[in-house]
Amino acid sequence: MSHLDHIPSTPGKFKIDKSPYTYNRVRWTSSLAKLTFWSFVFIGLIFLFFYRSPSSSANPSQSDLSRRSLRSSWGGSAWEKRVRASARIRSRNGFSVLVTGAAGFVGTHISAALKRRGDGVLGLDNFNHYYDPSLKRARQALLERTGVYIVEGDINDVALLKKLFELVQFTHVMHLAAQAGVRYAMENPSSYVHSNIAGFVSLLEVCKNANPQPAIVWASSSSVYGLNTKVPFSEKDRTDQPASLYAATKKAGEEIAHTYNYIYGLSLTGLRFFTVYGPWGRPDMAYFFFTRDILKGKSIPIFEAANHGTVARDFTYIDDIVKGCLVSLDTAEKSTGSGGKKKGPAQLRVFNLGNTSPVPVTDLVGILERLLKVKAKRNIMKLPRNGDVQFTHANISSAQRELGYKPTTDLQTGLKKFVRWYLSYYHAGDKKADA
Numbered sequence: 001m002s003h004l005d006h007i008p009s010t011p012g013k014f015k016i017d018k019s020p021y022t023y024n025r026v027r028w029t030s031s032l033a034k035l036t037f038w039s040f041v042f043i044g045l046i047f048l049f050f051y052r053s054p055s056s057s058a059n060p061s062q063s064d065l066s067r068r069s070l071r072s073s074w075g076g077s078a079w080e081k082r083v084r085a086s087a088r089i090r091s092r093n094g095f096s097v098l099v100t101g102a103a104g105f106v107g108t109h110i111s112a113a114l115k116r117r118g119d120g121v122l123g124l125d126n127f128n129h130y131y132d133p134s135l136k137r138a139r140q141a142l143l144e145r146t147g148v149y150i151v152e153g154d155i156n157d158v159a160l161l162k163k164l165f166e167l168v169q170f171t172h173v174m175h176l177a178a179q180a181g182v183r184y185a186m187e188n189p190s191s192y193v194h195s196n197i198a199g200f201v202s203l204l205e206v207c208k209n210a211n212p213q214p215a216i217v218w219a220s221s222s223s224v225y226g227l228n229t230k231v232p233f234s235e236k237d238r239t240d241q242p243a244s245l246y247a248a249t250k251k252a253g254e255e256i257a258h259t260y261n262y263i264y265g266l267s268l269t270g271l272r273f274f275t276v277y278g279p280w281g282r283p284d285m286a287y288f289f290f291t292r293d294i295l296k297g298k299s300i301p302i303f304e305a306a307n308h309g310t311v312a313r314d315f316t317y318i319d320d321i322v323k324g325c326l327v328s329l330d331t332a333e334k335s336t337g338s339g340g341k342k343k344g345p346a347q348l349r350v351f352n353l354g355n356t357s358p359v360p361v362t363d364l365v366g367i368l369e370r371l372l373k374v375k376a377k378r379n380i381m382k383l384p385r386n387g388d389v390q391f392t393h394a395n396i397s398s399a400q401r402e403l404g405y406k407p408t409t410d411l412q413t414g415l416k417k418f419v420r421w422y423l424s425y426y427h428a429g430d431k432k433a434d435a
């Protein structure tokens with residue numbers, strides 16, 4: 001046997017002599033060299049991972065987040081060119097808007113609307129797998145056709161955010177990236193903290209240091225009203241009794257917004273969306289998966305409160321929400337700080353954006369049955385204790401007064417448009433409608 005036979009087959013490992021008390025010096029030295037070499041390789045890989053540390057996913061487990069972050073990449077002159085071109089303003093007095101969560105339901109609609117009117121729009125999205133990512137890719141393709149580029153990355157990636165602000169002087173940020181869904185918060189609580197709290201703070205940190213600071217409009221939620229029983233919900237009502245972790249993180253966002261406004265002079269507008277629905281919607285929401293399951297002949301769970309109490313939502317159509325968002329951007333005052341220092345008081349607003357007419361979930365199902373021409377298999381069940389509240393109803397007088405916000409689409413009309421889109425999207429192309 002030559003001494004080459006003693007070279008270990010597994011890199012980085014060395015063989016101990018048959019006798020546990022003696023070892024061959026030559027073998028040890030060569031093994032040590034190998035061990036050192038592979039240790040450097042290993043440390044190098046770890047360094048690369050943390051140095052780049054780009055995008056991550058909002059909802060699956062933290063290990064999923066890390067795994068996905070390795071795959072994301074950004075940078076380079078071609079990439080920078082795309083970023084600048086997408087954010088270029090094309091109308092007089094237009095804005096340059098960074099839209100986070102641009103491949104999401106609301107983000108896609110808003111990005112397209114901003115682009116249509118000549119604003120510069122740059123999207124940012126981590127394309128996580130909370131629901132079917134192919135739907136997000138289809139929305140991305142749609143936006144690409146209108147000239148909106150979506151950077152693939154996470155709002156927790158401060159280096160990426162800084163780079164985007166270096167490349168573009170954003171006048172506004174429309175912040176919609178979030179971990180959504182009330183019930184999923186019990187399955188994956190950390191994803192809510194990761195996106196809705198840590199991610200929001202990381203975005204605000206970069207915005208506060210930007211020069212000029214952008215004005216920020218962001219998505220809060222009707223769920224902040226939690227166990228509040230006073231209806232309709234007014235912005236003056238209490239919001240200190242969240243019924244889900246989702247609601248608690250959105251409420252935390254409102255408090256965080258206050259802090260950044262107070263200390264750094266950032267202009268911040270929080271919009272409490274009420275159960276937004278429509279074409280290109282979210283497959284985790286009831287109206288969406290009810291449609292899918294009714295068509296498949298599967299039974300649908302319909303929640304009811306104690307003593308057969310009605311569960312209802314102030315369902316709000318996407319076009320009304322888009323109008324509310326655009327006018328919020330238009331009326332947002334400039335931030336007052338610069339270089340991380342406040343120069344004077346800045347605007348801080350919170351508005352309800354709802355439809356003002358709650359509809360029982362059973363009526364929603366009735367409308368879907370008529371539109372789909374299929375009878376639903378209704379499985380009435382007790383409202384689970386999973387964060388759902390019984391009732392939402394927006395008082396929009398403040399948004400009406402200050403923004404001129406006026407929703408115009410009733411549930412029947414809005415669902416008709418949704419169903420038309422759903423059938424053409426899933427049935428014409430034979431795509432799978434699994435959430």
Ligand SMILES: O=C(O)[C@H]1O[C@H](OP(=O)(O)OP(=O)(O)OC[C@H]2O[C@@H](n3ccc(=O)[nH]c3=O)[C@H](O)[C@@H]2O)[C@H](O)[C@@H](O)[C@H]1O
Nearest residue numbers: 180181221222223273274275285286287301302303361388
């Ligand atoms: O306004 C918000 O801030 C939130 O709106 C949305 O939450 P929700 O109003 O809970 O919408 P959604 O899940 O569609 O349930 C609708 C109705 O169907 C009932 N529902 C639901 C599921 C089910 O299996 N059965 C059922 O009856 C259910 O009890 C409810 O009454 C967003 O998802 C959330 O991200 C957030 O933006």
